[in-house]
Amino acid sequence: GRFDLAQFRKQLDQSVGLVSVMATNNETGVIHPIQEISSICHEFGILFHTDAVQGLGKINLDLNHSSIDYASFSAHKIYGPKGVGALYAADPGTITPMIHGGGQERGRRSGTENVAGIAGLGAAASLLLNKKFSSEEKQRLQNLQSDLETQLCRRIPEVEIFGSDSARLYNTTFVAFSGVESEALLIQLDQKGFCLSPGSACSTGNIEPSRTLTAMGVERELARGAVRISLGRYTTPNDVTRLLDALESTVAWIRDYSI
Numbered sequence: 001g002r003f004d005l006a007q008f009r010k011q012l013d014q015s016v017g018l019v020s021v022m023a024t025n026n027e028t029g030v031i032h033p034i035q036e037i038s039s040i041c042h043e044f045g046i047l048f049h050t051d052a053v054q055g056l057g058k059i060n061l062d063l064n065h066s067s068i069d070y071a072s073f074s075a076h077k078i079y080g081p082k083g084v085g086a087l088y089a090a091d092p093g094t095i096t097p098m099i100h101g102g103g104q105e106r107g108r109r110s111g112t113e114n115v116a117g118i119a120g121l122g123a124a125a126s127l128l129l130n131k132k133f134s135s136e137e138k139q140r141l142q143n144l145q146s147d148l149e150t151q152l153c154r155r156i157p158e159v160e161i162f163g164s165d166s167a168r169l170y171n172t173t174f175v176a177f178s179g180v181e182s183e184a185l186l187i188q189l190d191q192k193g194f195c196l197s198p199g200s201a202c203s204t205g206n207i208e209p210s211r212t213l214t215a216m217g218v219e220r221e222l223a224r225g226a227v228r229i230s231l232g233r234y235t236t237p238n239d240v241t242r243l244l245d246a247l248e249s250t251v252a253w254i255r256d257y258s259i
Helices: 005-010 034-043 115-128 131-155 182-191 211-215 237-258
Strands: 018-022 047-051 070-074 085-089 159-161 172-177 226-230
Touching: 005 034, 018 034, 034 047, 115 131, 131 159, 131 172, 131 237, 182 226, 182 237
Parallel strands: 018 047, 047 070
Antiparallel strands: 070 085, 159 172, 172 226
């Protein structure tokens, strides 16, 4: 799932006006080289935007010392309120409004601001400035992820963790179990009190395999069994142990039942 910079460069010419790339994939958690991508874009005079929603607070993203032209963020990924986000623009003058009016918003968008949401985003973001808290939380989640993935491979046969050989977010594990469809697995886990997903929230309800895995060349049958496990601020070692027990027994039950 790594970004191929050489192949990317071949796609660019003077007809391209804007490139938009996720900073981190929202399913595999693989981290993309957005600084390098941005630099390549600028060689061709192309503006670069990154969707940094998934990576906010988890990757080093210093916009004061980067060549990124635009970046978008969402509050709910850092425990802020849903329905509010932020757009960074190195040169705000390059933004053309889609909804005209709104002198109180510098003419960029008419309508009343979501004041409570904006304040909530600011409060959530302020926690990320606490370097001691952020560093300790990163290490804690890295340990949990390492334990989770080590035990998954040790306790359950025929497991595939996607993107495991790439730099990834420490809270995201995208995994598939051979011979097990994600829908059956998720139903059983839900009854045991665990909320996993078959991919990104944007694709919930879609019975087709993950487009990310399809692009990575993963076989269709294996891709249809992929589930995403997300760790967070309130995840404990006991939660991971309980999930491992549930996964081990549920995968074995589905495989036996399917034979």
